[in-house]
Amino acid sequence: MIRSLNSLRTAVLSFVLLPLLLLMAAVVALGLREFQVQMENRMQEDIELVARSIRLPVSSAMLQDDVPGVQQSLDSLFQIEEVFGVYVYDAEGRMVAASGPPSPTLQRRGEARVISETGSLGAFGEHQGRETFSFFLPLSDPAGRIVGLLQVTRDVTPFRAFVTQLQWQGGLLMLAVSALFLLVVLFGYHRAVGRHVSRLMAAMRAIGDGQRGLRAPEDGPAELRGLAVSMNRMMERREASEAELEAQRHEQVRLEEKLRHSEKLAAIGQLAAGVAHELGTPLGIIAGRVQRAIRRLPEADPARKEMEALQAELERVETIVRQLLDFARRNPLQERPLDLAQLVGDLVERVRARHAPDAIRFQVDGEALVVAADRLRLGQALENLLENAAQAAAGEVRVHWRAEADRVTLVVADDGPTAGRGIDDEQAARLFEPFFTTKPTGEGTGLGLAVVQVALEDHRGTVALDRSVPGETRFVVHLPLATDEPQETRL
Incomplete structure (x- = not known):
């Protein structure tokens, strides 16, 4: 009221x-x-x-x-x-x-x-x-x-x-004129001002209730249009500030998560380095003695078969120790210009040699590009991706890359039975965590993708799982292109 x-x-x-x-x-x-x-x-x-x-x-x-x-x-x-x-x-x-x-x-x-x-x-x-x-x-x-x-x-x-009588008539005429004036003023007010003010107030109430993206109508008299324009500009600045603050909060959360992840990786790396160092010497001695024992035993001796099985298990343990060392090793990068096509070709041949040549087909496609990278670290990361794809593929592994602005996008895809759908969202979120694996027990250590992520982060790149293409499991790698400026040694 x-x-x-x-x-x-x-x-x-x-x-x-x-x-x-x-x-x-x-x-x-x-x-x-x-x-x-x-x-x-x-x-x-x-x-x-x-x-x-x-x-x-x-x-x-x-x-x-x-x-x-x-x-x-x-x-x-x-x-x-x-x-x-x-x-x-x-x-x-x-x-x-x-x-x-x-x-x-x-x-x-x-x-x-x-x-x-x-x-x-x-x-x-x-x-x-x-x-x-x-x-x-x-x-x-x-x-x-x-x-x-x-x-x-x-x-x-x-x-x-x-x-x-004239006075009465004058009074009635005055009332009629007053009523007419009232109607004219109310109608004129509504058409010229009232409806615009109502829409402006409705917009302000909606904005006050928390609606975002709403703007006041910029119509009506010049004064109301100016007020609406000023209010819209204020809302745009407010929403821009809120978006900037929200982006800063997300960035802060991301950086905090990255810091926690880095600290976690550092702790795991120190542990892995210590374990690998302590296991390396005893395993080397055991492996040497097993080899000598195999050479001394006859072919038909049952003990020889036991020693050969023991040697296979020792090689598996040595692989795990080597992966622990790869994960823990954060030596300074020796960045050099690398021909990406030649590097990928060499890695494909190496992985192909570990599998039956006719079982897995490799399709390699990409333009001639040069990246600034440490050949050993980057090769190790890409080889792990190729090896995982070869193990999961039903018959084909595709590798292709292209330049996008100042970065290279490289994709390693396989046509395995699950084709990316066998990895649920929770598993995908933890896929790059150390010691997490989707393989059956005894078939994977969970360090391969962790090594890939660490190596690419050191190269200022990224790696991510892409399940958007039906029939494929894809890992997408982004790397910076080489520049003419000399690269500094990076940790």
Whole structure:
């Protein structure tokens, strides 16, 4: 309720329409009052003119004591519609003749004498419930002596009724005009201002309720358009600031997660290096003695077969130790310009040699590109990807790369039975964690992809699993292209 009373529409009505209507009412009231005064003056002038028109005949008849003549003059005047009554008094105030009802004004004889001595006079009175106006005109002889008094009376009740009716009509007209003005002002306010203000307020309420991306309508009068434009700019700056803060929060979370991951990798790397160092020497001694024992035992000896199985397991352990060392080793990079096509070709041949040549087909496609990298570390990372793809493939491994701006995108894809769908979202999120593997127990250490990620991060690159292409499991690698500037040694 208070809000509606303090609204812009109420202010327009209170400070524009109401003063205008009050001014109009005052003008109309003054006009009616002036009209009434002018009409009264006109009525008095008419009665005075009527009285003066018979003054001389009545004065002559009074000087000759011709009462019938006086009465005849009065009767002729009484025929006029506006005349209510005509009366003649002598110098002593006695009524000489009358035409019409008894005098409504003079009730005592002394009044006529007083009026005669003071000159002409007009006065309002009341007679039998009707309002009258009387004009008194002294009668004199040629010498100027007062010989009597003439009174002409008019009934002003119809005039008063006419004025009252006019006032009522003026009041009703004023109400009608006020109502019309109110409708015009309300309609004009709604069309010119109100609807635009309503839309602007609705937009502001929606924005206040938390809606994002909403903008105030930029229409209506120039002032409202300017307000909407300013508000929209403020909202754009606010949303840009919120987006920037949100991006900073995400970046902070990402950096914190990366820091925790780096600390975790560092701790695991130290542990792995220690374990690999402690296991390396005993394993080397055991492997040497097993080889000597195999050479000394005959081919048909059952103990030889046991030693060969023991040698295979020792080689598997040595592979695990080597992977631990690869993961823990963070030696400074020796970056050199490398022909990516030649590097990938060499790695493919090496992986192909470890599998049946006819079992897995390798498709290699890519343009001639040069990257700045440590051949050993980058080759180790790409070889792990190729080996994983060869192990998972049903029959084909595809390797292709292309340049994008200042980076190289390299994809290693296989057509394995699960083709990427066998890795769920939780497994995909942990795929690059050390010691996490999707392979059966005893077939994987969970260090291969961890080594890939560490090596590519050291090369300012990234690696990610892509399951968006049906029928393929894809690992996408991004690396920076080589520049003409000399590369600094990086840790």
